[in-house]
Amino acid sequence: MSAHDTAGTPVPAETAAAVDVASADDGDLRGSRLRALVAVATGRRASSLGILVLFLVIFVTFAVTAPAGTFLARSNIEAMALSASQVLLLGAGMTYVLIVAGIDLSVGAMLVFAAVTAAKIVAGYDDAGLLAVVLVAAAAAVAAGMLWGVVNGLLIVRTGIPAFIGTLGTSTVILGLAQVWTGGINVSGVPIRLQEVFGIGKLGGQVPYPVIVTVVIVAVLWVVLAKTRYGMRLYAIGANPEAARRSGINVGGYIVSVYALMGALAGVAAFVDVSRFTTATVSGYTSTALNAITAAAIGGTSFWGGRGSIGGTVIGSLVPATLTSGFVVVGFQPFWQNVAVGSVLVLAVSLDQARRRRLAGS
Amino acid sequence: MLNPPPVLKVTDVTKNYRHVQALRGVNLEVRPHEVHALLGDNGAGKSTLMKIIAGAITPTSGTIEIVGKPVSFTRPADAQQAGIATVYQDLALAPSLTPGENLFLGREIMRPGVWGGLGFVDRKAMSREASAALATLGARTPSANVEVESLSGGQRQAVAVARASLWGTSLIMLDEPTAALGVAQTEQVLNLLRRLRDERGLAVLLVSHNMPDVFAVADRVTVLRLGEDVLTADVADLTTDDVIGAMTGSGVVAAPALGQGSTR
Numbered sequence: 335m336s337a338h339d340t341a342g343t344p345v346p347a348e349t350a351a352a353v354d355v356a357s358a359d360d361g362d363l364r365g366s367r368l369r370a371l372v373a374v375a376t377g378r379r380a381s382s383l384g385i386l387v388l389f390l391v392i393f394v395t396f397a398v399t400a401p402a403g404t405f406l407a408r409s410n411i412e413a414m415a416l417s418a419s420q421v422l423l424l425g426a427g428m429t430y431v432l433i434v435a436g437i438d439l440s441v442g443a444m445l446v447f448a449a450v451t452a453a454k455i456v457a458g459y460d461d462a463g464l465l466a467v468v469l470v471a472a473a474a475a476v477a478a479g480m481l482w483g484v485v486n487g488l489l490i491v492r493t494g495i496p497a498f499i500g501t502l503g504t505s506t507v508i509l510g511l512a513q514v515w516t517g518g519i520n521v522s523g524v525p526i527r528l529q530e531v532f533g534i535g536k537l538g539g540q541v542p543y544p545v546i547v548t549v550v551i552v553a554v555l556w557v558v559l560a561k562t563r564y565g566m567r568l569y570a571i572g573a574n575p576e577a578a579r580r581s582g583i584n585v586g587g588y589i590v591s592v593y594a595l596m597g598a599l600a601g602v603a604a605f606v607d608v609s610r611f612t613t614a615t616v617s618g619y620t621s622t623a624l625n626a627i628t629a630a631a632i633g634g635t636s637f638w639g640g641r642g643s644i645g646g647t648v649i650g651s652l653v654p655a656t657l658t659s660g661f662v663v664v665g666f667q668p669f670w671q672n673v674a675v676g677s678v679l680v681l682a683v684s685l686d687q688a689r690r691r692r693l694a695g696s
Numbered sequence: 697m698l699n700p701p702p703v704l705k706v707t708d709v710t711k712n713y714r715h716v717q718a719l720r721g722v723n724l725e726v727r728p729h730e731v732h733a734l735l736g737d738n739g740a741g742k743s744t745l746m747k748i749i750a751g752a753i754t755p756t757s758g759t760i761e762i763v764g765k766p767v768s769f770t771r772p773a774d775a776q777q778a779g780i781a782t783v784y785q786d787l788a789l790a791p792s793l794t795p796g797e798n799l800f801l802g803r804e805i806m807r808p809g810v811w812g813g814l815g816f817v818d819r820k821a822m823s824r825e826a827s828a829a830l831a832t833l834g835a836r837t838p839s840a841n842v843e844v845e846s847l848s849g850g851q852r853q854a855v856a857v858a859r860a861s862l863w864g865t866s867l868i869m870l871d872e873p874t875a876a877l878g879v880a881q882t883e884q885v886l887n888l889l890r891r892l893r894d895e896r897g898l899a900v901l902l903v904s905h906n907m908p909d910v911f912a913v914a915d916r917v918t919v920l921r922l923g924e925d926v927l928t929a930d931v932a933d934l935t936t937d938d939v940i941g942a943m944t945g946s947g948v949v950a951a952p953a954l955g956q957g958s959t960r
């Protein structure tokens with residue numbers, strides 16, 4: 335997979351930096367060279383080169399300072415991958431949402447609702463016919479999430495409510511309904527076999543299935559965003575919805591589809607968690623949406639739409655996981671992780687803001 | 697021998713908003729291969745007329761013909777289908793997209809074969825075609841991979857005009873295309889308009905406030921005042937005073953104390 339090349343037309347920095355911008359000043363030229371570099375490194379339309387470097391610095395620092403055989407131990411790498419995988423899965427969806435200048439605060443609630451849906455279906459089943467039931471439960475979780483996503487999308491497109499407020503509202507409604515459905519109690523009774531085989535199972539005894547699910551889905555999302563007409567139009571819609579509309583693009587339809595995707599991914603994450611923990615937890619998941627937003631934002635996805643990349647979000651989801659694990663291994667209080675992640679987030683967003691101001695001023 | 701029909705013929709078009717009669721019966725004829733300027737003071741109805749021709753709003757009454765055929769547009773797509781392309785005052789480009797992507801937005805070039813069927817776009821082809829379209833217009837613009845956001849105002853305008861020239865097959869309308877530009881860039885855009893006419897063989901309807909621009913580039917002029925066309929003539933037969941007189945309604949009376957607050 336040509337994951338590193340998302341620019342569509344990979345060109346050397348020299349060519350990318352314009353043949354004929356003779357009239358533009360040096361700053362522009364340097365800017366476009368840098369952009370070409372970023373494009374190669376992480377995917378374009380995101381200012382995530384700095385973050386890639388920062389991530390590497392963090393990773394190497396921990397690798398060097400941690401006691402031998404701890405940070406780089408296979409089990410630790412695996413734990414980091416597991417903890418990053420849900421954030422990445424949902425962060426990739428959030429990248430789509432942010433690119434169309436939206437936001438989705440209801441991810442955690444959709445996840446809970448979908449988890450309850452899946453757990454209710456699969457609870458109490460024994461080995462006989464388990465696979466079929468599990469597949470139905472997985473499909474139902476994805477469908478439930480997607481349905482709520484469509485509700486979010488229609489609400490935002492039809493009423494023009496800001497996405498922030500709209501999804502804050504639906505978040506409360508969806509979570510409330512999930513609690514009403516379960517009486518506020520976690521749904522347990524999920525067959526242990528599902529956990530053994532899938533939830534904590536590993537492909538070939540090597541790679542945890544939850545990680546594989548994330549990698550496969552995120553790879554597809556990466557290619558779709560970077561290479562297809564659908565992806566290109568999402569960038570256009572986020573950058574200038576009026577331009578997209580005048581070009582004959584069904585802007586509302588695209589926006590609804592993006593929220594539906596976000597919901598469906600919440601459904602996938604729900605099924606994975608139900609399988610991992612054999613229970614659907616109705617409390618918790620309060621910071622799920624914010625973690626996904628953080629990953630996308632650290633990766634350089636802009637809150638103003640039209641700009642972002644899955645490559646950036648991959649790094650953005652690895653940074654918190656690495657910091658958490660690293661601080662533990664090095665022997666710091668794990669709470670330092672919060673301080674560090676928050677700082678990186680603010681840094682990443684101010685880089686984006688500075689770029690915007692520089693362009694607006696020029 | 698009959699003359700070829702006008703590219704655009706607007707007859708007795710009116711437009712009422714709730715309390716305002718924005719257009720009170722406008723007639724306008726744009727001929728093949730001409731740059732036609734539409735002039736008028738603030739609120740004269742220029743933008744309203746342009747939006748009607750672009751299919752963005754529907755007229756209250758009146759008829760529109762495109763190359764001799766009556767049309768009634770209800771959506772912008774109708775006008776686009778009839779070969780009319782519009783450059784709006786706010787440009788309508790997506791800043792984080794490249795010129796190539798902007799030119800083909802909504803009509804993307806797909807990769808050949810099965811990849812295209814799967815929805816994969818051919819950015820290389822779009823860049824190539826964009827460069828060609830810009831070159832035809834003699835526009836100095838950076839190569840394909842620079843985002844529109846990093847272009848100058850004149851370069852952006854060139855991209856917007858190139859996009860229109862690619863989509864429009866009969867008429868290109870531009871709303872105040874030089875309003876935000878400096879001297880050199882204005883000259884560049886006026887050159888683009890000449891090229892649209894001379895090299896692409898298109899008719900151009902230029903909405904403008906700017907007298908020097910109009911005299912520099914237009915072949916004919918129509919002046920709107922209070923929702924009516926009050927003057928249509930060859931630019932060669934006009935002086936600036938004639939046009940100002942028509943715009944302000946001072947007619948043959950020697951220019952009165954304009955701009956001294958003497959509005960009765």
Ligand SMILES: Nc1ncnc2c1ncn2[C@@H]1O[C@H](COP(=O)(O)OP(=O)(O)OP(=O)(O)O)[C@@H](O)[C@H]1O
Nearest residue numbers: 713714716718736737738739740741742743744745
């Ligand atoms: N949506 C609308 N609702 C009500 N009145 C409108 C609307 N759009 C335009 N008008 C009115 O119609 C008249 C003509 O407006 P229009 O925008 O066409 O003028 P214009 O010639 O483009 O002016 P300018 O040079 O200021 O752009 C004005 O009196 C304006 O207030």
Ligand SMILES: [Mg+2]
Nearest residue numbers: 739742743744
């Ligand atoms: Mg106007």
